[in-house]
Amino acid sequence: MTHWTDIPPPVLDLLRKGTVIPAHPLALDEGNKLDHLRQRALTRYYLDAGAGGLAVGVHTTQFEIREHGLYEAVLDACAKAADEWTDKPLVRVAGIVGRTDQAKREAQIARGLGYHTGLISLAAFKGASIDDIIAHCQAVAEEIPLFGFYLQPAVGGMKLPYEFWRRFAEIENVIGIKMAPFDRYATLDVIRGVAAARAEDRVMLYTGNDDHIVGDLLTPFTLARDGAPLTLHIRGGLLGHWSVWTKAAVDLYARCRDATQTGMIPADLLALDSEVTDCNAALFDVANGFRGAIAGCHEVLRKQGLLTHTRCLSPNEVLSSGQADEIARVARDHPHLTDDAFVAENLERWLT
Secondary structure: OOOHHHOOHHHHHHHHHOOEEEEOOOOEOOOOOEOHHHHHHHHHHHHHHOOOEEEEOOHHHOHHHOOOOOHHHHHHHHHHHHHHHOOOOOEEEEEEOOOHHHHHHHHHHHHHOOOOEEEEOOHHHOOOOHHHHHHHHHHHHOOOOEEEEEEOHHHOOOOOOHHHHHHHHOOOOEEEEEEEOOOHHHHHHHHHHHHHOOOOOOOEEEEOOOOOHHHHHHOOEEEEEOOEEEEEOOOEEEEOHHHOOHHHHHHHHHHHHHHHHHOOOOHHHHHHHHHHHHHHHHHOOHHHOOOOHHHHHHHHHHHHOOOOOOOOOOOOOOOOOOHHHHHHHHHHHOHHHOOHHHHHHHHHHHOO
């Protein structure tokens, strides 16, 4: 078992202060096998862009890697690429899915490869009671510190009420929650749950709400507890959106953090919320119910030369009609939110 107190202090400090954690895509060659060269190049890109962590084996990495026997190989490839490229503190997050036996096995694999925490998907527990889901989380937390994951129902998640999040935050080996319900009411349920559990000093809040990234990072969430106000902040982001145009995302995150620390939030920074959401609508294929969410991210990376195609393990995960044009539009309309020049300057080095 790894307890959260076993995490190296510089990594734990980074997680608590807040950072940018891209959800790592999967690089496949023309034969649908793991493309080690480009998988490594993606990791190098994120690190040079200034990301403070990597999330591997998550939705953006494609849950199907398990069916293809690629889970351990992909986690290992990204971990080795990071080790070879940098010695700076890096929050390493491994996606964990399935029923309890499978989730515990994945936690053991991730722990053995040097990952600090497991982002736990609860999609396999649709229809289960809160008691059953909490028991599952407690069992997996015996293997590795947990990062909760509120995944929106449109891509396989389920509704999880305030009561669940309060009890989840009470689990001693929980260190964070990625909030990605794409729903302000549900996001508040998580924040209220952490506050009610008195876990705000241990459980860090990270946004996964790709439709409201800037707003999440700037908002002070003030609640009442014991008759007094309590203000919580979302510390950073663990986002599929940040798997592309990552250098621009790091710069934007730094602006948001500076603004919250000074208490001065300029109007032009607030205006970026809708611009980032416009970009996300194209990337995540909102017009078609998120069907091309992963392929949309791949399209940006393909155009930059980091990937050679947009193909995914699932034949159903493809760009929707008109999606590539929408991605080109948002890149043209919001060039300050892209990092094509940064990638072009470094691509050859990352592919070496």
